[in-house]
Amino acid sequence: MKEVKIESTLYVYNSLKELPESVQDLMSKAAEARNKAYAPYSKFNVGAALLLDNGEVVIGSNQENASYPSGLCAERTVIFYKGAKYPDAKILKMVITASSQINKTTSPIPPCGACRQVIVEYEINQKSPIEIYFMGETGKVVKSNSLKNLLPLVFDKSVL
Ligand code: THU
DSSP states (O other): OOOOOOOOOOEEESSGGGSOHHHHHHHHHHHHHHHTOBOTTTOEEEEEEEEETTSOEEEEEOBOOSSGGGOBOHHHHHHHHHHHHOTTOOEEEEEEEEEESSSOOOSOOOOOHHHHHHHHHHHHHHTSOOEEEEEOSSSOEEEESSGGGGOSSOOOGGGO
16 A cells, blocks of 8 residues: 655635736636626526636636536636637637625636546647636736646546
């Protein structure tokens, strides 16, 4: 038996103001998207924005459905949109912000497991890391230099 320790490095900022203006601008685009989320069931709005290497910004939000599992998270909405519209562009940054319609979300909201699995495939395909930033409506912001920090023991197409 061998014990294996897995380490990840994340950076926690006390507020968005500690980050460069380019990240603040991207986060405000994600917040606009968040406010347009279709989340009548969970009442939990999530917005995401991607900065691409062609200079374009794409945004997305969670889209729910009366048949609950048919809805989609903001992160997959935006990344599939990017894949459809700019298939050859690389993703430099992904920012995520979440807010509840019921109470104030002040803690950073990380992408769910299914979204991590989807994002990592784009990161592997583009052969360069995606910087991820996530936050609530206000408060601390968490940065990861690569999706891989959020998804150890990744399952990818190399094993198929
Ligand atoms: N949601 C996201 O958009 N991203 C996540 O990473 C976690 C959850 C959405 C899905 C659903 O519409 C609502 O938040 C509550 O789960």
